[in-house]
């Protein structure tokens with residue numbers, strides 16, 4: 614279904630999630646409210662960055678898209694297929710259209726195999742002929758900046774962390790997924806290596822029109838790769854919008870606080886680092902109303918009474934706040 618990204622541009626939707634809820638049973642009959650009704654769409658060819666503090670539900674969001682485990686409530690659509698409506702067999706097939714890359718490539722890449730075998734292995738599982746596998750794995754290694762002859766003939770145990778993460782990305786792309794899900798994939802790397810991997814992702818986006826969701830707790834990192842950014846807080850979506858606009862003119866006090874607290878992102882007029890005060894409440898007992906109200910400098914009585922809904926501030930920039938940093942258009 615076409616949807617407007619910027620207000621003028623029409624694109625196809627790669628992923629749509631509707632009112633996704635994920636709850637986990639906890640001790641003493643309690644419930645972890647990891648996702649509390651998240652809805653968003655990812656457009657074909659775009660990178661959606663997802664940011665938020667540790668424990669806000671970023672990884673759970675990605676795992677729920679994979680239906681691993683199935684969400685407690687809500688729907689997930691990959692292109693036109695409703696994943697949440699599929700049985701086990703249908704889901705196993707549909708999951709091949711999704712690729713997941715993790716923070717730690719050491720755990721996902723078997724050190725006994727050669728790099729070119731690791732990249733070709735998903736193609737083998739998909740029934741691709743030997744010659745095609747060899748050609749394609751060489752192309753993919755080149756696309757992530759590795760030499761198919763030199764690096765391809767090494768065992769993964771011989772590569773550095775950054776090189777391994779490139780292999781993990783090449784392997785993820787082996788079956789031409791509709792969507793790549795990246796979970797903190799540069800968090801364990803040195804800053805200079807991080808920049809190289811982020812450049813690889815940017816290039817893949819423009820060369821292959823790669824569609825991805827890029828999760829990170831680091832706003833600086835997310836800004837480098839994302840077309841749009843979703844900000845999560847305690848299992849909810851607090852703000853989503855075009856990357857430049859969201860960083861320059863945030864609407865939600867939480868986004869504003871996150872940016873002010875991030876080294877290297879602070880803007881003229883920001884208070885000193887540490888602007889984001891207080892602890893993240895427990896997902897076992899989220900506050901009533903707005904989840905951010907217990908730490909919000911603008912909170913009033915209404916914020917404890919009603920959960921704010923996402924509202925459109927123009928140009929595809931949405932935020933869920935009763936007292937936003939700027940007025941809604943036309944008010």
Ligand SMILES: Nc1ncnc2c1ncn2[C@@H]1O[C@H](COP(=O)(O)OP(=O)(O)OP(=O)(O)O)[C@@H](O)[C@H]1O
Pocket residue numbers: 637638645646647665666667668669670671672673674830896
């Ligand atoms: N399988 C599970 N069982 C119980 N609680 C879980 C489970 N998975 C996640 N949680 C809880 O759900 C909440 C969200 O976790 P999640 O890992 O999605 O957050 P995150 O934003 O990715 O943070 P981090 O970057 O620290 O992983 C946390 O409170 C976490 O402890």
